[in-house]
Amino acid sequence: QVQLVEAGGGLVQAGESLTLSCAASGNIFNIFTMGWYRQAPGRQRELVATINTGGMTNYTDSVKGRFTISRDNAKNTSSLQMNSLRPEDTAVYYCHSELLEALVPITQGYRYLELWGQGTLVTVSS
Numbered sequence: 001q002v003q004l005v006e007a008g009g010g011l012v013q014a015g016e017s018l019t020l021s022c023a024a025s026g027n028i029f030n031i032f033t034m035g036w037y038r039q040a041p042g043r044q045r046e047l048v049a050t051i052n053t054g055g056m057t058n059y060t061d062s063v064k065g066r067f068t069i070s071r072d073n074a075k076n077t078s079s080l081q082m083n084s085l086r087p088e089d090t091a092v093y094y095c096h097s098e099l100l101e102a103l104v105p106i107t108q109g110y111r112y113l114e115l116w117g118q119g120t121l122v123t124v125s126s
Contacts, residue, residue, distance in 0.1 A: 002026030009120030022095030038091035
């Protein structure tokens with residue numbers, strides 16, 4: 001079973017840094033995109049950052065210059081380095097990925113999956 005597992009949330013003070021990590025496991029053939037979304041209380045889930053196979057990144061305006069997304073294609077992992085955190089960054093952060101799962105036996109081909117992690121809480125105090 002292919003899944004995403006996040007780690008690294010916690011409580012920090014404004015101005016501090018935090019790094020989130022996401023690991024994809026299972027019978028993965030190829031990962032197209034990895035990304036991070038967040039959902040604050042009473043608000044809709046929003047995109048934070050994405051990165052594709054070639055390393056092209058995309059950020060929401062509010063985190064540009066403060067957050068950096070990266071990925072390790074060999075390890076099927078992604079990280080989100082968050083600097084200069086603000087109270088408004090407080091949210092549950094979700095890892096997201098679009099990938100191909102290799103079916104067993106291999107003659108069955110591949111299956112496209114869109115997956116979400118379980119979420120990790122980031123709280124920034126003022």
